[in-house]
Amino acid sequence: MPKTTCLYKNVTIQKYYQTQTTKENTTKDISVIKISDYDVYCAFRRAQANAAGRGYRLPQDWGSFKEKMAKQNSEWLYKATVYFNTTYSNIDLDGFMSCGFELWKGFTYKHFCDRRVLELYIQKDKIKKRKLESTHVEITNSFKFIEEYLTNKPHRSGYSQLQNFCKFREGEVRNIISIYNRGKIDTMTIMYCLVHRYLIMTDDERTLMPYISQRYRELSENLKSVMEFIKEEELKLNE
Structure with missing residues (x-):
């Protein structure tokens, strides 16, 4: 089976959703993405609320909220957004984030790139199919x-x-x-x-x-x- 490398870590993982990766989809301009950083954040907050069994609120002004984010968190969120729009664009965000909270109660931005989340998602997705x-x-x-x-x-x-x-x-x-x-x-x-x-x-x-x-x-x-x-x-x- 072909392999590919995670966009933001030097981690080799099984290519699961695409049979090949072209220059076009690996260098896709972030300005024309289908899934925004806000979509990724919302999926994260939904999964966080479900894992904790409580409600959640979303920022009213997303631009202002991002400006106040810690620099490293902002970078992880950006990289995850690129990730979900290129090599693994077929991943269900809600399912992916739920897998993160199965692995860590304190699942957060720094874990978005962790290969263990993807591996669990793939395993569960195969069972689901x-x-x-x-x-x-x-x-x-x-x-x-x-x-x-x-x-x-x-x-x-x-x-x-x-x-x-x-x-x-x-x-x-x-x-x-x-x-x-x-x-x-x-x-x-x-x-x-x-x-x-x-x-x-x-x-x-x-x-x-x-x-x-x-x-x-x-x-x-x-x-x-x-x-x-x-x-x-x-x-x-x-x-």
Whole structure:
């Protein structure tokens, strides 16, 4: 695998996000960057607040705030801004900063360049991508089951196929609940139905799905990463 050198330390690290580096992107003018030093600072403050479990404030006058910064902190911030706009422009700032606080409670400007932060980020990013791929497979299999289930079933006018699927019931409980509990559809697919209000659970139905009921907020946040993928699956189901 090709290697590259960190822009502001003589540290060699695995090149992860780009297969090659050109003169153009390594000498990019800081005046035309996509990510500003303010963006980097905001991501740092967000991660700091999350790690400490408290709120945070941002400077109202960024220019004035920078002038008052310690010279070394200002230099580290500048170098990090160049870093996030060139060799590793695909890094998620919030995720990167969170990794910093996992490594040090007192994570600050001087650590922005530390290779250990990047290594942890890469490790976590690989795990995240593998998990996302696995979730995509689960969603695809869920929609295959739904498509087969709806074969020869009556279709209610004015409803999409997925909405129609959520309407079938046995007694007072919707079929989708028991289907989910049997492992025929995945958690993100049923969360999609709940968030879009295709499925509005009764109190009795909630007791049948304690995992979702107890983790609804967390699962709703996780749904964001696969929302577009599920929308595409829903469109294909309606074809």
